[in-house]
Amino acid sequence: MTRYTVIGAGGFIGSRLVAALTARGEEVHGPARGDPGLFGRDLGRVFYCAGLTGDFMIRPFDTVEAHVGLLTQLLRDASFERLIYLSSTRVYDSLGARGGKESDILEFDVAAPRNVYDLSKALGENLCLARSGGRAAVARLANVFDWTDDAGGFLSDLLKRARREKVMTLDSSPLAGRDYIHADDVIAALLAMDAQDTDGIVNVARGEAISNGDVAAVLAQAGWTLNLTGQGAPHGPVCDVARLHGLGVAPRDVRAVIAGALSDPGFFIG
Template sequence: MSRYTVIGAGGFIGARLVSALEARGEQVHASRRGDESLFSRDLGCVFYCAGLTGDFDIRPFDTVAAHVTLVAELLERAKFQRLIYLSSTRLYDSLGPAGGDEADRLLLDPAAARNVYDLSKALGENLVLARSDGRGAVARLSNVFDLDPAASGFLSDLLGRARRERRIELSASAPSAARDYIHAPDVIAALLAMADQAASGVVNIARGENLSNRDLAELFAEAGWRLDLGPDRDLPAPPVCQTRRLAALGVRPRDARAVIGEILGGL
């Protein structure tokens, strides 16, 4: 039996990790906000899942505290064997279609107010990679989706609406806007593989393929739903996440198209 600590265990990914580790018979400490025992116990392998997503723009100081302050305190004061820091593939966005490789040098504008998310995640990554004496790794997650009501994000919200609506209005969504979607169970499998195999550096946890809103509308139409998208507009091409490092860990996420079709078929 190994010892694990999940920080942010009250969140969607954190809670899933706790359940998966307990199902394996591991010793798990599910840490939540204000847990002072983090600095007095042996944490074992730490999954750092704390963070803000949709409300980061209106809670910038909480965002920095979650993404940087606590992880800095852990690196300075806590006892642990490994620390896996959950970050985001949105850090590649400013690179456009040329981005998406873990070795890319990021371009982040400190004057852009909304970049508090990207900049704080990047600083958290830097601390884990450069100040952990080789014990840290970074998991950059793409757009995680699931039918679970606790899941958030564009596609998760869309699937939730599909339970109640057959025709869904998305007038603010451009048909050509595209994202890399990965199903939550594949994310959990990838994080466990990173821990089990002592992965180092940065690993993209992504499918490696972008689906546009137009693609989603076609998938929903095949299953009997209708998505009414807004007018198209000129959007920068998104990065394409590389997944070689993830594949080297033995994890190959399922095609989001197949997963979406199965979910809709069960509604």
């Protein structure tokens, strides 16, 4: 039995990690926010899942605190064996089509309000890679989706809506899209990184851009209608996933995952 600590254990990914580790018989601690005992125990192997996503623009200071504040204290003061920091492939966005490799030199407009997310994640990455004594690695997560109530983001929200509506209209371009990955594949990737003591940065992504038009086609084949009325907006960077495949993890085709969900008789609840 190995001791694990999951920071952000109540969140979308953190709760799934806790369940997966517990199911295989590990000792798992999910400290509450502000737990005063966090620095008085051996944390073992740490997954740092704390963070803000959808509301970072209206909570910029909380975003920095979640991505960097507690992490700084852990790296400086806590007793732990290894740490995996969950970052985001959003850090590639300013590179456009050039981005997507773990070795990319990132670029940021420091005056852009939206970049509080990217900059804080990048600082968290820097602290892990340069100030952990070689004990920390970074998992850059792409656009994670599911159709459960706790899932968020464009594709997750669309699929949750599809559970109740067979005809939908969105003011979004059929050309717009992202590199999506299902939550279960993310958990498999994080557990592989932990098992193999992976160092540096790993893109946790499918490595393929799935457009809104692609999603609409999958929905149509299953009997749904998605009308897309927006214009323009090509997809963001597509991630290089060679390192992830080297760990023995090959995330599933997003279209097949969605099609499988839609074919489940219990998916549509009306």
